[in-house]
Amino acid sequence: MNGIFFAILGAAIATVLAGIGSAKGVGSAAQTAMGVLSEDSSMFGKMLVLTLLPGTQGLYGFIVGFLILVSSGLLGGSADVTLAQGIAYAGASLAIGFGGLFSGIAQGKAAVSGIAMTAKDEKNFSKGMVSVTLVEIYALLAFIVSLLVVIQIPNMAI
Amino acid sequence: MKTVRIVALRSDRKRLLEHLQDSALVQVRKAEQSHDGFERVDMSRHMQVFERNVNLTEQALRILGSVAPEKGGMLSSFKGRRQVDPDEIGAIAAKSGEVIAVCSRLAELDKKRTDNTTEQTRIATQLVQLEAWQKLDIPLNTTGTRSTAIFVGTFPEQYSEADLQKAIAGENPKLEFALEIEHTEPQMTCAVIFVPVSQKVMAEDALRVLGFARPMGATSKIPKVKAERLREKAQRLKLESEMAEDEIRSYVEKREDIKTTQDYFRIRTDKYNVINNIDHSRHVFVIEGYVPEEDCEKLRALCERVADCVVEFGDADDSAPVKLKNNRFAEPAQGILTMYAAPGKADIDPTPVLAFFFYFFFGMMFSDAGYGILMVIATGLMMKLFKPDKKMRNNLRLFQYCGVSTTLWGLVFGSIFGDAPAALYNMFTGGSVTMDQLLPWPTLDPQKQALPLMIISIAFGLVHILVGMGCKFIVCFRQKDYAGAFFDTGLWMLLLVGFAVLAAGAALSPAVMTVGAVIAVACAVGLILTQGRDKKGIVGKLIGGLASLYDITSYISDLLSYSRLLALGLTTGVMAQVFNMLATMMGTNVIGFVFLIVIFLAGHLINIGLNALGAYVHTMRLQYVEMFSKFYEGGGKEFEPFSLNSKYIKIQED
Numbered sequence: 036m037n038g039i040f041f042a043i044l045g046a047a048i049a050t051v052l053a054g055i056g057s058a059k060g061v062g063s064a065a066q067t068a069m070g071v072l073s074e075d076s077s078m079f080g081k082m083l084v085l086t087l088l089p090g091t092q093g094l095y096g097f098i099v100g101f102l103i104l105v106s107s108g109l110l111g112g113s114a115d116v117t118l119a120q121g122i123a124y125a126g127a128s129l130a131i132g133f134g135g136l137f138s139g140i141a142q143g144k145a146a147v148s149g150i151a152m153t154a155k156d157e158k159n160f161s162k163g164m165v166s167v168t169l170v171e172i173y174a175l176l177a178f179i180v181s182l183l184v185v186i187q188i189p190n191m192a193i
Numbered sequence: 194m195k196t197v198r199i200v201a202l203r204s205d206r207k208r209l210l211e212h213l214q215d216s217a218l219v220q221v222r223k224a225e226q227s228h229d230g231f232e233r234v235d236m237s238r239h240m241q242v243f244e245r246n247v248n249l250t251e252q253a254l255r256i257l258g259s260v261a262p263e264k265g266g267m268l269s270s271f272k273g274r275r276q277v278d279p280d281e282i283g284a285i286a287a288k289s290g291e292v293i294a295v296c297s298r299l300a301e302l303d304k305k306r307t308d309n310t311t312e313q314t315r316i317a318t319q320l321v322q323l324e325a326w327q328k329l330d331i332p333l334n335t336t337g338t339r340s341t342a343i344f345v346g347t348f349p350e351q352y353s354e355a356d357l358q359k360a361i362a363g364e365n366p367k368l369e370f371a372l373e374i375e376h377t378e379p380q381m382t383c384a385v386i387f388v389p390v391s392q393k394v395m396a397e398d399a400l401r402v403l404g405f406a407r408p409m410g411a412t413s414k415i416p417k418v419k420a421e422r423l424r425e426k427a428q429r430l431k432l433e434s435e436m437a438e439d440e441i442r443s444y445v446e447k448r449e450d451i452k453t454t455q456d457y458f459r460i461r462t463d464k465y466n467v468i469n470n471i472d473h474s475r476h477v478f479v480i481e482g483y484v485p486e487e488d489c490e491k492l493r494a495l496c497e498r499v500a501d502c503v504v505e506f507g508d509a510d511d512s513a514p515v516k517l518k519n520n521r522f523a524e525p526a527q528g529i530l531t532m533y534a535a536p537g538k539a540d541i542d543p544t545p546v547l548a549f550f551f552y553f554f555f556g557m558m559f560s561d562a563g564y565g566i567l568m569v570i571a572t573g574l575m576m577k578l579f580k581p582d583k584k585m586r587n588n589l590r591l592f593q594y595c596g597v598s599t600t601l602w603g604l605v606f607g608s609i610f611g612d613a614p615a616a617l618y619n620m621f622t623g624g625s626v627t628m629d630q631l632l633p634w635p636t637l638d639p640q641k642q643a644l645p646l647m648i649i650s651i652a653f654g655l656v657h658i659l660v661g662m663g664c665k666f667i668v669c670f671r672q673k674d675y676a677g678a679f680f681d682t683g684l685w686m687l688l689l690v691g692f693a694v695l696a697a698g699a700a701l702s703p704a705v706m707t708v709g710a711v712i713a714v715a716c717a718v719g720l721i722l723t724q725g726r727d728k729k730g731i732v733g734k735l736i737g738g739l740a741s742l743y744d745i746t747s748y749i750s751d752l753l754s755y756s757r758l759l760a761l762g763l764t765t766g767v768m769a770q771v772f773n774m775l776a777t778m779m780g781t782n783v784i785g786f787v788f789l790i791v792i793f794l795a796g797h798l799i800n801i802g803l804n805a806l807g808a809y810v811h812t813m814r815l816q817y818v819e820m821f822s823k824f825y826e827g828g829g830k831e832f833e834p835f836s837l838n839s840k841y842i843k844i845q846e847d
Contacts, residue, residue, distance in 0.1 A: 161817070164810060
C-alpha cells in the first residue's frame with residue numbers, strides 16, 4: 036500500500052479548512068463593507084482592502100495543497116509515495132488547515148470592526164488595517180511550518 | 194518652521210491676501226483672542242453665501258451627472274486638475290452670477306422632476322383604486338336621491354350578488370334593499386346598495402357590521418371620467434418631466450463652468466475665513482501664522498512687493514505644524530508616513546528610511562519581474578497621459594519605484610510571470626526545462642530553498658529593526674538623554690547583534706559562536722544592571738533589570754513577523770505557476786491557444802490584484818508595527834498653508 040490517499044487527504048485538508056476560514060472571514064467583512072458602501076460608495080477602495088485581508092489564509096492553504104501535489108509527484112510525476120510519507124503530508128497539512136481556519140474567522144471579525152471604524156472616520160483606515168494584519172502572523176506561522184515540512188518530506192528516509 | 198507676523202494696511206488687505214493665497218507660503222494661525230485695540234471683522238455672512246453657492250454647484254453637478262454621467266470612469270480619478278491661467282480668474286468671477294443662476298435653474302428643474310414623480314405615483318395608485326369602479330356610472334361620493342339612500346363602497350370579503358344579499362338580509366331581515374356588484378376579488382367586494390331613505394340608519398348599522406367602507410378620496414365625478422382625467426394629468430406630468438430633463442441636458446455643456454465656479458467660491462470662502470480669523474484695528478490688520486524656514490525670505494520679498502507692511506519672524510513653538518521635505522527618491526513615501534502620523538516635535542523625519550525599506554520589502558513580497566515591469570510601464574503611462582496632481586503623482590511614483598524593486602527581486606527569484614518562459618517553452622517543445630536552467634544567472638527559488646530564504650528574510654528584519662532602533666538612538670542622543678540612548682537602545686541593539694553573531698556562528702565556526710555569546714551575555718548583564726535604574730533600592734533595581742530581559746520575547750515575535758517576506762513572495766510565485774500550468778494544459782491546437790491566452794491573462798490579472806494588495810498591506814504593517822514602534826512618536830500636525838484649495842482647477846504650478 037502506498038501513501039497516495041494520505042497525500043491527497045493532506046492537500047484537501049490544507050486547501051479546504053484554510054479556505055473555509057478565509058471564506059467565513061471575507062464573507063462577514065464583505066457584508067459589513069457593503070453596508071458601509073450603501074451609505075458612501077466613495078470608500079470602495081478602502082473597504083476592498085479591509086475585506087480582502089482575511090483572504091490570505093485560503094491562499095496559504097491552497098499553496099500548501101499545491102506543493103503537496105507537486106512534491107508527492109501527483110502532478111506530472113510518478114506519484115511514488117510511501118505510506119509513511121503520505122501520512123507525513125497529511126500531518127503537515129494540519130498546521131495551515133486549522134491555523135488558517137481559525138485565524139481566518141478571527142481576522143474576519145477584526146476586519147468587520149476595522150470597517151466599522153473606517154466608516155466612522157476615514158483617517159482611522161491605516162490603524163484599522165494594521166490592527167487587522169496583527170492576526171495574520173498566526174496564519175503565517177502555521178503556513179511556514181506546513182511549508183517547511185512539505186518541502187522536506189521527499190528527502191526523508193521514510 | 195518659523196512663526197511669522199505680518200502687519201499691513203487695511204487698504205492693502207485684498208491684494209496681500211490674494212498673493213498669500215496664490216503663493217501658499219503661510220499657514221494662518223487663528224489667534225485665541227484679539228490684542229488690545231484690535232478686533233475681529235465678522236465675515237460669516239459672506240461666507241454663508243459662498244458656501245451656499247458651493248453647495249448649489251455641487252447639487253447642480255450631481256443633477257447633471259444623473260442625466261448625463263461624466264465619461265472617463267475609473268481612470269478619471271487619476272486625472273490632474275484643469276490648468277487655469279491666473280488672468281482667467283477675473284472672467285470666472287464675472288461669469289459666476291450667470292453660472293449660479295444656471296445652477297438654481299437646474300435645482301428648480303430637478304425639484305420639478307421629483308415632484309412630478311411623486312405625483313405620478315399618487316395618480317397610479319388612484320387609478321388602481323378606480324379600476325374596480327369602471328362600470329359605475331354615478332360618482333363615487335353619491336349618497337342618495339331624495340327618496341333613496343345609496344351606499345357606494347367595499348366589503349372586506351369576496352361576495353357574489355346572492356351571497357351579499359344573504360349577508361345583508363342576515364344582519365337585518367327588515368331591511369329593503371337592492372344591490373349591484375361592481376367588482377370582486379379575493380378579500381374585497383365593491384358594491385352599490387340602494388335603500389329607502391327611511392331605512393338609511395338601519396342600513397348603515399347593518400353594513401357597518403359587515404365591514405362596509407366608503408372608498409377613499411371619493412369625488413363627484415363618474416369613475417370613468419375621473420380616471421380619464423387622471424390619465425391625462427399623468428401624461429402631462431410625464432411630458433413636463435421629459436421637458437425638464439431635456440432642459441437639464443441642455444446645460445451639460447456648462448459642466449466645466451460650474452466646476453470652475455465652484456472652485457472660485459471655495460477659494461473665496463477660504464480667503465474670507467482667513468479674514469475672519471485675523472485681528473484688525475482701524476487702519477491695519479495683523480496676520481499671524483507659520484512659514485517654513487526656507488521660505489521666510491521669499492515671503493518677506495513677496496509681502497513687501499505687494500503692500501506696505503512689516504514682516505517679522507520668530508521661533509516656532511511646540512504646536513507648530515511640520516512640513517516634510519524629501520528628495521525625489523523618498524518623497525513618494527511621505528503619503529505612507531502621514532497615513533500613520535506626521536512627525537511630532539521630538540521625531541526625526543523617517544521618510545528616507547521608510548522609503549528604502551518600503552520599496553525593498555514590497556519588491557521582495559511581490560517578486561516577479563513580469564509584474565514589476567508592468568507596474569513600471571503602467572504607472573509611467575498614467576503619469577504621462579493624465580498629468581495627475583502632485584499627490585496622485587507621488588502615489589504613482591511610489592508604485593513605480595516598488596515596481597523596479599519588484600522586477601529586481603523577480604530576477605533574483607527567477608520569476609517572470611511565474612515560470613511562464615519555461616512553461617511556454619515546454620508547451621511548444623514538449624521539453625521539461627525549469628526556470629533556473631533557462632536563466633543565465635543563479636536564482637534563489639523560494640519553493641526549493643524556503644529555509645535559507647526564511648533565514649534571509651529574518652536577517653533583513655533584523656536590519657530593519659536595528660535601523661529603527663538606531664533612529665531611537667539618534668532621537669535620544671539629540672535630546673541629551675544619554676542613558677536612554679546607550680542603555681535602553683544601544684544595549685538592546687548590541688544584544689540583538691550578539692544573537693545574530695551567535696546564530697551565524699552556529700553555521701560557520703564555534704569561534705564566532707563564542708564571540709556572539711560573549712556579546713550577548715555582556716549586554717544581558719548590562720541590561721540587568723541599567724534597566725532598573727528608576728526603581729528604588731538595590732533589590733528593586735536588580736528585579737527591574739531582570740524583568741526588562743523579558744522584552745526579548747517581543748523582539749523575537751517582531752523578527753518572526755518578517756517570515757511574511759518569504760510567505761508572500763512564495764505566494765506570488767506559486768499562484769503564477771499554477772495559472773501557467775492551467776493555461777498550457779490544453780496542448781498546441783487552436784482551442785489550446787485560445788485557452789492559453791484567456792487563462793494566462795485572467796490568471797495573472799487575478800494574481801497581480803491579490804498579491805499587490807497583500808504586498809502593499811504587509812509592507813505597510815512591517816513599517817508601522819515592527820519599525821515605527823521602536824522610535825516613532827508621531828502626533829505632529831501637517832503644514833497646511835493658506836492656498837488655492839480647489840477641486841477642479843489649478844491656478845498655479847505646484
